[in-house]
Amino acid sequence: MTKDNPVRECTVIDLVVEPASAEALAPFGAIIGRDAPVTPIAVDFYKGAVKMSYPARFVSEHPVEVTLAQMDRRPGEVRYMERHFQHTQAFLPLGGKPFIAVMAPPGAGDLPDISQVRAFRFDGSAGFAMHLGTWHEFPFALEDGTDLVVILSSQTGYDLKGKDAITEEAHGPDLDKKDIVARTGNVFRFELME
Numbered sequence: 671m672t673k674d675n676p677v678r679e680c681t682v683i684d685l686v687v688e689p690a691s692a693e694a695l696a697p698f699g700a701i702i703g704r705d706a707p708v709t710p711i712a713v714d715f716y717k718g719a720v721k722m723s724y725p726a727r728f729v730s731e732h733p734v735e736v737t738l739a740q741m742d743r744r745p746g747e748v749r750y751m752e753r754h755f756q757h758t759q760a761f762l763p764l765g766g767k768p769f770i771a772v773m774a775p776p777g778a779g780d781l782p783d784i785s786q787v788r789a790f791r792f793d794g795s796a797g798f799a800m801h802l803g804t805w806h807e808f809p810f811a812l813e814d815g816t817d818l819v820v821i822l823s824s825q826t827g828y829d830l831k832g833k834d835a836i837t838e839e840a841h842g843p844d845l846d847k848k849d850i851v852a853r854t855g856n857v858f859r860f861e862l863m864e
Contacts, residue, residue, distance in 0.1 A: 680851050683784070685860040687770055690790040690798070697775040697786075698804045700726035702762060703796025726799035730757035732825040732844070739818045741769070741811035748772050748858035751782050751805045752840075752847035757823035761809055762797035767816040769794070769809045772858060776803030781853060789860045812862055 688694060692701045700706065706725035713720045728734070734757075751774065763769060772789045774782035782805035792798070792809075797818070800806060809818060829842025840847040851857050 680855050680857045683787070683856050683858050685772065685787065685789040685858050687789045687791045687860050687863070690771070690792045690796065694788075694790065695798055698773040698788075698806075699758070699798050699800035701796050701798050702726055702760065705796060726758070726760065728758050728760060728799060728821065729802065730823045732756060732823045735822055735824050735827075737820045737822065738764075739808075739820050741809070741816045741818065742814040743811050743862060746770070746810060746860040746862045748787075748807045749849060749851045750838075750847055751787075751807055751850050752845055753782075753803050753805045754800075754823070754826065754844050755803065755846070756825060756844040758799050758802055759806075759823075759826075760797065760799035760819075760821040762819040762821070763792065763794045764817040764819060766794035768792060768812045769816055769818065770812065770860065770862070771798065771809045772807045772860070773800070774805035776801055776805070781848060781850070784850075784854060784856055787858055789858075810862060 692707045695701050702725050708723045708725045710721035710723040712718045713722055769792050770789055774787045777783055823844055825844040829845035830840050832842055833840040839849055
């Protein structure tokens with residue numbers, strides 16, 4: 671960074687996008703879909719026509735909001751990552767459109783472990799719920815008009831409104847959103863393939 675060039679040079683870390691599976695997502699959270707590694711249980715009232723499974727536990731210290739994210743394609747680049755301390759956020763696709771999620775496992779440090787950042791491609795038939803503290807960027811649409819149901823704590827919105835005007839980071843009781851480029855000199859990139 672120089673006086674004439676305020677943009678910091680950074681190292682590009684290319685991520686290989688891998689298919690989302692229960693095994694691959696285990697360090698980050700749980701897959702929610704028919705392929706989740708749980709056995710569905712028949713609901714007594716419906717003679718086996720309705721089965722329920724419990725693929726992920728949702729935790730929140732505040733009221734929970736069910737929101738709809740309407741997403742269009744954006745560049746496959748991760749500058750910011752965030753984590754939540756008070757809830758286990760979940761993303762569930764509508765309409766069967768694929769998307770990519772970039773995550774790093776929870777850790778004790780102030781930043782995600784750069785060597786553990788991974789990108790996962792969801793085919794649109796399943797979503798996921800993260801463990802407390804999982805670092806992540808908001809998912810990336812592979813097609814314009816992709817809709818995701820996002821289940822999250824009401825506290826997240828309050829924390830995001832407290833965004834620092836200079837750093838554009840946000841912090842609060844639930845949220846810790848960091849500028850990875852400014853803090854580490856690294857930016858993550860991946861190909862948005864369908």
